[in-house]
Amino acid sequence: MPASNTSIQLPILDISKSISPSSISSLSLACREWGFFHIINHGISKDLYIKLRLSSNQVFNLPYEDKIKAGPTSNVKTYTPHFIASPFFESLRVSGPDFHASAKNSAEVIMKQPDIEFSEVLKEYGDKMRNLSKKVTEILLMCLGKDFVTKFASEFSNCEGYLRINNYSLPEKRVMEKEVEGLGKHTDMSCLTIVYQDDVGGLQVRSKDGKWLDINPCEETLVVNIGDLLHAWSNGKLRSSEHRVVLKECKTRFSLAFFWCFEDNKVISAPNEVVGDEFRHYEPFMCGDYLKFRENSVRGKFEKVGFTVKDFAGI
Numbered sequence: 578m579p580a581s582n583t584s585i586q587l588p589i590l591d592i593s594k595s596i597s598p599s600s601i602s603s604l605s606l607a608c609r610e611w612g613f614f615h616i617i618n619h620g621i622s623k624d625l626y627i628k629l630r631l632s633s634n635q636v637f638n639l640p641y642e643d644k645i646k647a648g649p650t651s652n653v654k655t656y657t658p659h660f661i662a663s664p665f666f667e668s669l670r671v672s673g674p675d676f677h678a679s680a681k682n683s684a685e686v687i688m689k690q691p692d693i694e695f696s697e698v699l700k701e702y703g704d705k706m707r708n709l710s711k712k713v714t715e716i717l718l719m720c721l722g723k724d725f726v727t728k729f730a731s732e733f734s735n736c737e738g739y740l741r742i743n744n745y746s747l748p749e750k751r752v753m754e755k756e757v758e759g760l761g762k763h764t765d766m767s768c769l770t771i772v773y774q775d776d777v778g779g780l781q782v783r784s785k786d787g788k789w790l791d792i793n794p795c796e797e798t799l800v801v802n803i804g805d806l807l808h809a810w811s812n813g814k815l816r817s818s819e820h821r822v823v824l825k826e827c828k829t830r831f832s833l834a835f836f837w838c839f840e841d842n843k844v845i846s847a848p849n850e851v852v853g854d855e856f857r858h859y860e861p862f863m864c865g866d867y868l869k870f871r872e873n874s875v876r877g878k879f880e881k882v883g884f885t886v887k888d889f890a891g892i
């Protein structure tokens with residue numbers, strides 16, 4: 578794995594304010610080049626984050642035998658154990674629209690005495706993320722063209738989100754000769770993803786010429802990245818970049834990735850006005866069919882990219 582120590586400066590968008598024309602242009606550039614940017618004043622308090630982290634850790638700290646009750650072969654399928662995405666990664670999924678019910682469902686399967694706060698905190702976080710995702714979608718439409726919010730916001734009106742709570746850990750006595758992949762390179766199967774990463778760092782984006790660049794954590798700042806669904810809908814104008822997480826020292830790492838997605842039966846086809854005078858790069862496709870394509874191909878699933886929306890619907 579090539580060593581990496583270069584970080585990139587991404588635009589920081591103050592989501593609490595109305596966006597200025599100069600912010601639109603720097604954001605548009607970042608979305609075309611990197612598909613990544615930062616947001617601040619997002620309304621997720623440190624207190625909410627800490628509560629969510631503490632109650633998630635209660636789940637991750639349980640024995641494997643308990644967690645696997647919600648594993649890939651269970652009815653709920655919300656827990657991804659170690660050794661699927663990587664030996665150092667496990668995650669728990671909580672889905673909208675009813676984040677409370679989804680969290681409660683997993684907690685009841687996994688925990689002997691389900692923690693009521695877990696569902697409440699997840700509801701608060703999920704609902705806030707849904708509102709943030711709607712705001713960010715509108716801003717991205719502004720980046721694509723004048724009046725595009727009025728023209729195209731309705732295409733996104735049935736979007737819904739799910740949260741993946743990611744827990745990274747390295748064996749304690751491991752001698753770290755070099756960094757290891759906590760989560761291998763992949764593109765996200767979303768319209769957009771909003772990530773709360775802790776202060777450990779390790780998130781990296783792959784540049785167009787194949788270099789890995791660090792996206793350094795920054796207090797009070799969330800990372801937003803474009804996923805494959807919006808990449809295809811925008812005819813590639815908003816870039817879904819490959820990214821990964823590397824673990825550099827003997828540390829644990831915790832992140833919250835919220836995926837904002839079209840409904841399964843949505844036909845994704847870039848509107849003519851979005852394509853403009855460029856070539857059309859993607860055939861229309863049904864959102865759910867692409868998700869199935871990724872889930873059913875080991876290569877496309879979590880890592881070992883190769884299979885992305887280009888392979889599925891690229892012209």
Ligand SMILES: O=C(O)CCC(=O)C(=O)O
Pocket residue numbers: 741743760765772773774780820821822831832833834
């Ligand atoms: O852990 C992170 O910072 C990012 C995780 C990620 O890329 C994902 O869950 O898709």
Ligand SMILES: [Fe+2]
Pocket residue numbers: 763764765770820834
């Ligand atoms: Fe990702």
